[in-house]
Amino acid sequence: MTFIAADVNELALSIFGVVVAVTLVVTYFASKRVASATDFWAAGRGLTGVQNGFAIAGDYMSAASFLGIAGLIFLFGFDGFLYSVGFLVAFLTVLFLLGERMRNSGKYTIADVLSFRMKQRPARSAAALGTLSVAGFYLIAQMVGAGVLIQALVGIDFTLSVILTGAFMIIYIVAGGMLATSWVQIIKAVLLMTATIVLSLFVLAEVGWNPIDLFTQARAESPEGDAYLKPGLFLASPIDTVSLGLALVLGTAGLPHILMRFFTVPDAKAARSSVMWAVVLIGAFYVMTTALGFGARAILGSGAEEAVGTGGNLAAPLLAEEVGGGAGTVGGDLFLAIIAAVAFATILAVVAGLVISASGAVAHDIWSNVVRRGRDSEKEEVWVAKIAAVSIGAIAIAIAVIGGEGLNVSFMVGLAFAVAASAIFPALLLALTWRRFNTSGAITGVLVGVISSIALVIISPTVWPGPDSEGGALGFYDLANPGIVSIPLGFIGCWLGTMFAREPAAEARFPELYVRSETGLGAELGTGLTLTGRRAAGRSAAAATTTLPHP
Amino acid sequence: MTQPHGTVPGRADVSSDHLAVGSEHHPEIDWEAAERSPEFRELVTRKKSFVVPATIFFLGWYFGFIILAGYAPDFMGEEFLVDGLTIGYVLALTQFIMTWGLAAWYLRRSDRVFDPLAKRAAQRALEAGRADGRGGGRFERAPADRDEEVTRR
Numbered sequence: 001m002t003f004i005a006a007d008v009n010e011l012a013l014s015i016f017g018v019v020v021a022v023t024l025v026v027t028y029f030a031s032k033r034v035a036s037a038t039d040f041w042a043a044g045r046g047l048t049g050v051q052n053g054f055a056i057a058g059d060y061m062s063a064a065s066f067l068g069i070a071g072l073i074f075l076f077g078f079d080g081f082l083y084s085v086g087f088l089v090a091f092l093t094v095l096f097l098l099g100e101r102m103r104n105s106g107k108y109t110i111a112d113v114l115s116f117r118m119k120q121r122p123a124r125s126a127a128a129l130g131t132l133s134v135a136g137f138y139l140i141a142q143m144v145g146a147g148v149l150i151q152a153l154v155g156i157d158f159t160l161s162v163i164l165t166g167a168f169m170i171i172y173i174v175a176g177g178m179l180a181t182s183w184v185q186i187i188k189a190v191l192l193m194t195a196t197i198v199l200s201l202f203v204l205a206e207v208g209w210n211p212i213d214l215f216t217q218a219r220a221e222s223p224e225g226d227a228y229l230k231p232g233l234f235l236a237s238p239i240d241t242v243s244l245g246l247a248l249v250l251g252t253a254g255l256p257h258i259l260m261r262f263f264t265v266p267d268a269k270a271a272r273s274s275v276m277w278a279v280v281l282i283g284a285f286y287v288m289t290t291a292l293g294f295g296a297r298a299i300l301g302s303g304a305e306e307a308v309g310t311g312g313n314l315a316a317p318l319l320a321e322e323v324g325g326g327a328g329t330v331g332g333d334l335f336l337a338i339i340a341a342v343a344f345a346t347i348l349a350v351v352a353g354l355v356i357s358a359s360g361a362v363a364h365d366i367w368s369n370v371v372r373r374g375r376d377s378e379k380e381e382v383w384v385a386k387i388a389a390v391s392i393g394a395i396a397i398a399i400a401v402i403g404g405e406g407l408n409v410s411f412m413v414g415l416a417f418a419v420a421a422s423a424i425f426p427a428l429l430l431a432l433t434w435r436r437f438n439t440s441g442a443i444t445g446v447l448v449g450v451i452s453s454i455a456l457v458i459i460s461p462t463v464w465p466g467p468d469s470e471g472g473a474l475g476f477y478d479l480a481n482p483g484i485v486s487i488p489l490g491f492i493g494c495w496l497g498t499m500f501a502r503e504p505a506a507e508a509r510f511p512e513l514y515v516r517s518e519t520g521l522g523a524e525l526g527t528g529l530t531l532t533g534r535r536a537a538g539r540s541a542a543a544a545t546t547t548l549p550h551p
Numbered sequence: 552m553t554q555p556h557g558t559v560p561g562r563a564d565v566s567s568d569h570l571a572v573g574s575e576h577h578p579e580i581d582w583e584a585a586e587r588s589p590e591f592r593e594l595v596t597r598k599k600s601f602v603v604p605a606t607i608f609f610l611g612w613y614f615g616f617i618i619l620a621g622y623a624p625d626f627m628g629e630e631f632l633v634d635g636l637t638i639g640y641v642l643a644l645t646q647f648i649m650t651w652g653l654a655a656w657y658l659r660r661s662d663r664v665f666d667p668l669a670k671r672a673a674q675r676a677l678e679a680g681r682a683d684g685r686g687g688g689r690f691e692r693a694p695a696d697r698d699e700e701v702t703r704r
Contacts, residue, residue, distance in 0.1 A: 085647070086617075229628055230637065242614070276658050283647050518594060519591070
């Protein structure tokens, strides 16, 4: 078995090397500072709004955004852009309903907020189940995507690519915790934005600086003609389109690795401004997917449909090669190599965020609170977190390698969003806003959300009876995106479970959670941890007065 | 450092299975009174009067767009002002502008209205706690900070 194929792209490999070296230096600095559990999971709550905004952008925009959307637009035109819109608008849900409240109420994991006034062991187990399902599906999708892309772009064998990705991810987390993860994500966001801006400018130059020509030239290059600029080529069923929109706009507000980022800032104000920064960056990026996707169609033409691969993932890199001067030229090779390295950095940042959120669910929720019932030391908790990160990483590598390139990535990502929207989002929102909501409601809600999402995806035409088949397992149900059914089911599960039990203790603690989530009174304080060393100096006077005073 | 980080004093009034490890419960504050205080009520009312309509608006605008994309593809494909630019793409751009605009508006409102109100409500609850001698102005440190100190030495 040869690990490295004959046609390794040395240029791409060396740019990869530089990117990885920079992230490892950052991890080294972080490793010397991260000691407590707050450092490990919340970067000492020392990030600024701007830093966390970049990190959210880096955590959120996966290779599915960068390469996947460009590919979908290249192949199917307008429908691909629907994803761009949904992925951005979703942040209003986060900003209005959850961001600041998470910061004020929680410590390290979403379970802290969900179980705040519930019976700890069952409620935390339910939240951990939701977190692990979302992070698991998303992680495997990213790992498989990483393997496929690196193999295609750099020429490193699929298996080795997956192992390398997993290994770097584990190193970041075990050595540098959330501090290293955050900085990897910040670096990635800067790289991704810069690369996308440069590529978009090249594309615009190519079409004569008139963005409208992007559309007319793309239409001219598509065999579909006018239909290319209309919805319906990719999402043929209207109800499926609405269902997808629902899962995108509510699912983001239930992604544990995104919500966890709000614990890394000192107060609610910084949480809010980090969403603003994220919205500006992510929005700018998704507007530019127009140039990447329609540009790829206009410039590469329909002749490239074979070359861009399944799902069109290679459309953006091939576009870079073309506008850089074409295959074989210095400019073309260099631009392709840069885009490949950026795609790799993109995946690394996302998988690191996913694994650290999963490690929180295992160590902080299940180990500390459920198994040890708080009798463990903080040191033990961090150790368990590191062991969990290594194990989760190893399992993800194993599944990705065994499942191989054939594993359906888009189905896994769809599943992650469906579970996030149907299991995590309803329970979190109700825990924060509905006084009567209780432990049994949280458990049934999460279980119904997880089970219905998975079951509906399994019987959907994407999976059953096989890919590209007509209709699902059941004749009457043929939705590819389960959101429109599973999200209401998740809410109904929360409501039904609540109604079956009375829990005065949970209702009695509602005022504390309510007042705390809205005012920040009693919220966790930061330790002022920064990458470069100033500690505890940055805590603002405002933060000190809105939280409890210190002796 | 090796002390269990779940032991936080002052938990007598809440049954132990409802308490998170290390998540500091603050019995020194009368949370029910804080919730009833006029300051907190005002914060919640003012905030709701922004967030609820804004949420309804953005969900409506977004799903209006998605439903049109699903059910009226031909309308979405119609030309808008110039050849090549479709109504669908222009509506998609309005989603971006809406997101940026609403986010910026919410930030402004928060800085000017909600944050000062939240601060007042928090202050009020703290002072009430002091007045009836529950906390006397001295509060237990958050466990994270306590561990922090020990670790750092």
